Amino acid sequence: MDRAQSILRENGLKATKGRLEVLKLFIGAGRPIAQKEIMAMARLKLDRASVYRVLNAFLEAGIIHKAYMDGRHAVFELPDSCGEDHCHPHFSCRGCGATTCLKGMKVYSEGSPGKGFTMERQKVLIEGLCPRCSS
Amino acid sequence: MDRAQSILRENGLKATKGRLEVLKLFIGAGRPIAQKEIMAMARLKLDRASVYRVLNAFLEAGIIHKAYMDGRHAVFELPDSCGEDHCHPHFSCRGCGATTCLKGMKVYSEGSPGKGFTMERQKVLIEGLCPRCSS
DNA sequence: TTATCAATTGCAACATAGTTGCGTTTATGA
């Protein structure tokens, strides 16, 4: 029927109310969101523990990934166009705290980390002021 | 007398036992460290709250800066060679959890974040396996 | 050197993010 349902099925996860709700929020948001926001946006009441379990199940299945840590809490997003090993940078606004994906930017690294280091993933977080808070 | 003392004086901070101890640990470590490590390495007993207050005082004064968030806890370091707006990337080992500064690497970004965004700081965290955990 | 006073500390309580155990409910597949 809908996209959420088929994503869950593809990943061998039961299509429970909570999972559908959370997944639809991710699809609808189109930007990285945190557990707190999920609780606030969800129409049906979800238990905090259950939301974390849903997030962990999604993470394990690769349905979402951890965009970055914002202060003390994690921010998650659908992988969309980014691969596991290299993703678009994220922008975090110092003013309003909002998160944006900078899909138009690419980040290159120069030099090598050193002998013996195996690089698996690169996370880039850019901090500053968003258009609304800049003016 | 010693470097720690003069750093505190330059920044108008009282040279208390706790501050000297924490600052010496940073100087001695030569790598990013977390509050937990500070508690473990400190010879004289320091209160958890006091360590956080020392860290916050140092952050405010610019003596240290937050290298990045590792899971749920922050990792701090002396700024050394890196400016406020752009710093060397950090390497976090998936195996042993150790943190390393990749001072030999530089990170460039291509493209612009979009109209109206003001970029202030860029944080790069590279995850993978360190030489010891790779073999 | 000693007195003074604001800054700092230690303790305890609190806040927040995330996890876990357990009994109950629910989605799936036979």
Added chain:
DNA sequence: TCATAAACGCAACTATGTTGCAATTGATAA
């Protein structure tokens, strides 16, 4: 429809970090 394993809600717990307050201590001035 029924059986069953997975998922859920609740409550308790862990870990990181913060805050209020009384006691202590470092820097300055006498």
